[in-house]
Amino acid sequence: MRGTVKPLWLTEMVAVWGYVQRNYFLTKRYFMWEVVWLVYVTINAMAITYIGAGAAEFGNIAINTERYMTYLLVGALLWNYLSMLFDVLSETVSWERWEGTIEYTFMSPSSRITHLLGMGFYAVVYGVLQTALTLGVCYLFFDLDLSRANYWGALLVLVVCSVSLVGFGIVAAVLPLLSPEKGQQVSYIVSSVLLLVSGVYYDVSVLPNWMQAIATVSPVTYALEGGRVALLEGAGAAELWESIRVLLVMGVVFVPLGIWVFHLGEVYAKKTGKLKRSG
Amino acid sequence: MKALELRDVEKSFKKRRGEVVRALDLVSLSVGKGEVVGILGPNGSGKSTLVRVISTLVLPDRGEVEVFGIDAVRHPKQVQRSMNRVSVEASFFKKLSAMENLLYGAKLYGVTTREARPRIAEILENVGFAQKRALEPMEHLSRGMQQKIALARALLTSPVLMLLDEPTTGLDPRSKKDVQAFIHRIREAHDSSILLCTHDMGEAEELCDRVGIMVDGKILALEKPEELKACYATNGRIPTLEETFMAATGYSVEEASAEKE
Incomplete structure (x- = not known):
């Protein structure tokens, strides 16, 4: 308000809260859709877990069914969380363009980092809650092998991975700025490639070499590795360090890279007039 | 210092078939502190691009845009704090x-x-x-x-600078009156400078200190309403603003609203 001068950091913090609160309001308004999505995600995770139960029926190979089911469920839950985080970030532009609010957001004085930070923060909180709920429901249905689980270790891996995935998501978010018509579709392709190569439901070692090479630059690969050893083996901080170290390096690289790429995309959109609602 | 000053601003867009559309063609204008300046023009004349350039949503190819003396292209965050649209x-x-x-x-x-x-x-x-x-x-x-x-x-x-891009287009007469009255009050009570793009002649005449006519990305004239009308006087008869607009642009008010951007 005129006459009220706040320090810059405070106005940016107010704006971060603005994005978080707006997304909360939207979640409330679309509550039934949120319920539908939660049911879908939970049933999907259960269906994938049942693949483990049915695996023993094939051939004469002895498998530890409980462990395999837990392996699959952990993959399903982590992928649900990580893909949701990626999708929310990558839809930052296309969603606002669809609502018609993109120009108002982009002409506001809050910085793009603030914008993306607000989106990322809400996605992390929302994703953690959704994943915890899904895990709770799955607990009721399956005899999971989580006797040795190190939940805090898994949470730490998840938090560190969230940072690098936010950077990854920001890079994907720029696509609708470059091409209003096709950008979002391309980000879905990126998401599906992450699903294929990151070892969500199988070990990365079963993939062809060229896919394994792509897996090495996917933060999801290391999040799944770390998350699984924490939950299935009860791995402590020392054993998790390798995954965490790679994720930290990826975070340090991907977040500034994402913001820089987004900035270039924004400048391009402003030069070509592609920020406009209709594209 | 002016609230808003544009000097020789140019902006072109490339369309899909390689065709280049010149949306702003050496546009220069200024809005003084507390002044209301109206821009009349048919759809597709460049009014919305003008507003987008000022509001930092479109980068000009050439020229200068200053808001309260601050370069809007180089320091968008600083000028964004002082305006809204x-x-x-x-x-x-x-x-x-x-x-x-x-x-x-x-x-x-x-x-x-x-x-x-x-x-x-x-x-x-x-x-x-x-x-x-x-x-x-x-x-x-x-x-x-x-x-x-x-x-x-x-x-x-x-905001100390308000950018109003056809704020009453498509409204029923009652809502239009309400919104216009509100704009009037903003001006009086908040000492804001306003750039108003419209094709409503009555609105421009009632609300604006100066009125410009924009066609094909160019501002043809920018004067006080009475002076603008006087420019197009024939045989000593001062035309209405609508007649002035038709004489300057070759469009009727209906055509100006119907043309697609």
């Missing part, structure tokens, strides 16, 4: 209530909920918007009501 599309999160949209809009400018609530109440009362309806989703409100909320959103951040 109302466009022909109300542009809100449709499922959110008016209040939720207003609180969100305010926070992007660093205005907290505690600071915004009393201000929202005051602005909504001024514009004749029932407080109770502020809790309804935007999609339940009429176009006129949405446009009042759009004005409230802009005013909430106390």
Whole structure:
């Protein structure tokens, strides 16, 4: 308000809260859709877990069914969380363009980092809650092998991975700025490639070499590795360090890279007039 | 120092077939502090691009844009704090209530909920918007009501420069009057400088200190309404603003509204 001068950091913090609160309001308004999505995600995770139960029926190979089911469920839950985080970030532009609010957001004085930070923060909180709920429901249905689980270790891996995935998501978010018509579709392709190569439901070692090479630059690969050893083996901080170290390096690289790429995309959109609602 | 100053601003867009559209062609204009300047022009004349360039949403190819002496191209964040915009599309999160949209809009400018609530109440009362309806989703409100909320959103951040891009287009006569009266009050009470793009001649004549006519990305004239009309006087007869517009552009008011951008 005129006459009220706040320090810059405070106005940016107010704006971060603005994005978080707006997304909360939207979640409330679309509550039934949120319920539908939660049911879908939970049933999907259960269906994938049942693949483990049915695996023993094939051939004469002895498998530890409980462990395999837990392996699959952990993959399903982590992928649900990580893909949701990626999708929310990558839809930052296309969603606002669809609502018609993109120009108002982009002409506001809050910085793009603030914008993306607000989106990322809400996605992390929302994703953690959704994943915890899904895990709770799955607990009721399956005899999971989580006797040795190190939940805090898994949470730490998840938090560190969230940072690098936010950077990854920001890079994907720029696509609708470059091409209003096709950008979002391309980000879905990126998401599906992450699903294929990151070892969500199988070990990365079963993939062809060229896919394994792509897996090495996917933060999801290391999040799944770390998350699984924490939950299935009860791995402590020392054993998790390798995954965490790679994720930290990826975070340090991907977040500034994402913001820089987004900035270039924004400048391009402003030069070509592609920020406009209709594209 | 002027509230807004554009010098020789050019902007072209490439279309899909390689065709180049010159949206702004050496546009120069200024808006003084507390002044209301209107830009009349048919759709596709470049009015919206002009507003987008000033509001930092489109980068000009050439020329200078200054808001209160600050280069808007080089320092967009600094000028964004001092201005806001109302466009022909109300542009809100449709499922959110008016209040939720207003609180969100305010926070992007660093205005907290505690600071915004009393201000929202005051602005909504001024514009004749029932407080109770502020809790309804935007999609339940009429176009006129949405446009009042759009004005409230802009005013909430106390802009010293307001960019109004056809704020009354498509509104029923009653809503149009309400919105125009509100703009009038903004000007008197808030000492804001206003750039108003419109094809409503009455609106331009009633609200603006100076009026410009824009065609094919060029501003043909920018004068006080009486002086502008006098420029197109024939046989000593001063034409109406509508006749002046037709003489300058070759468009009737209906054609000006119907042409696609």
